[in-house]
Amino acid sequence: DVKVTQSSRYLVKRTGEKVFLECVQDMDHENMFWYRQDPGLGLRLIYFSYDVKMKEKGDIPEGYSVSREKKERFSLILESASTNQTSMYLCAGNKGSANTEAFFGQGTRLTVV
Amino acid sequence: SQKIEQNSEALNIQEGKTATLTCNYTNYSPAYLQWYRQDPGRGPVFLLLIRENEKEKRKERLKVTFDTTLKQSLFHITASQPADSATYLCAAYSGAGSYQLTFGKGTKLSVIP
Numbered sequence: 160d161v162k163v164t165q166s167s168r169y170l171v172k173r174t175g176e177k178v179f180l181e182c183v184q185d186m187d188h189e190n191m192f193w194y195r196q197d198p199g200l201g202l203r204l205i206y207f208s209y210d211v212k213m214k215e216k217g218d219i220p221e222g223y224s225v226s227r228e229k230k231e232r233f234s235l236i237l238e239s240a241s242t243n244q245t246s247m248y249l250c251a252g253n254k255g256s257a258n259t260e261a262f263f264g265q266g267t268r269l270t271v272v
Numbered sequence: 273s274q275k276i277e278q279n280s281e282a283l284n285i286q287e288g289k290t291a292t293l294t295c296n297y298t299n300y301s302p303a304y305l306q307w308y309r310q311d312p313g314r315g316p317v318f319l320l321l322i323r324e325n326e327k328e329k330r331k332e333r334l335k336v337t338f339d340t341t342l343k344q345s346l347f348h349i350t351a352s353q354p355a356d357s358a359t360y361l362c363a364a365y366s367g368a369g370s371y372q373l374t375f376g377k378g379t380k381l382s383v384i385p
Contacts, residue, residue: 163315190371199281201377202316202361209371217372249315253373258304258323261363261373263315 162186165250165264172271178237180267182250188262189255191233192217193225195246196266202249208233209255240271274300274366278376285352286384293347293379295362302364305345307336310359310378319360320347352383 166181184191192207194217204217206225214225222244226234233252237244247268253261275298285291295305303324308316322329322338322345329336335348349356359378366372 190373192373194375199377202375204372204374207371207373215371218374251315251373255371258321260306260318260321261308261316263317266313266315268313 163250163252163262163264165248165267167267168265170267170269172237172240172269174241174271176237176240176271178240178269178271180235180237180248180250180269182233182235182252182264183231184233184252184262185231186252186262187230188252189230190253191227192251192261193223193233193235194249194251195219195244196249197246205235242271245269245271274298274374276362276364276374276376278362278379280379281377282380282382284382284384287352287354289352291349291352291356291381291383293360293381295345295347295376297343297345297364300366301340301343304364305336305338306363307334307345307347308361308363308375310361316361316375349381352381354383354385357381357383 163184193205194202208214208227224236250264251261306321307319310316320336322336333350337346359380361378363375
């Protein structure tokens with residue numbers, strides 16, 4: 160059974176903290192994605208990676224960075240968390256072609272106080 | 273800029289009727305369109321994919337169409353049931369050769385018994 164697993168389901172952090180959101184997939188898939196989802200704004204792409212050590216900015220990369228040192232792991236980093244980064248974060252992965260489905264993790268609800 | 277738009281935020285429908293959801297794209301021509309279902313607090317789950325040269329695709333009570341002239345995909349659920357209540361998202365890669373998977377904001381479907 161294909162799985163994308165996010166390390167935390169709920170997370171509460173303080174303003175200014177460095178936050179790591181981890182995502183692991185067991186699909187041997189090339190592409191991995193980080194989205195955030197907010198009411199009325201839908202899923203917005205933060206960063207994606209199409210190979211180990213490769214990364215590209217999505218639509219809203221400001222305030223975030225990513226790391227992909229191994230194929231199965233894609234980390235999202237909030238260098239200095241702010242309250243406007245309170246959101247649902249979703250990780251996804253898929254094969255490297257346009258006709259394949261994306262598999263999502265269960266999501267991490269991050270609250271920055 | 274390239275956009276995927278789902279103009280209806282919410283749709284209410286009576287049980288047993290056919291629900292029709294719309295997805296429009298602008299400023300590009302995706303070769304494939306995907307549809308996902310998302311339940312509250314969960315990650316999206318893939319439902320169907322349709323190619324630009326396929327007019328229609330079916331899976332059980334689900335049907336998707338792709339009209340490249342209108343730049344539109346329609347998603348139909350026939351004989352709708354309360355269990356079909358969820359948010360439905362369309363998605364496509366942002367242009368030929370792109371790895372960036374972009375989603376519409378989604379349409380929240382409520383099937384009323």
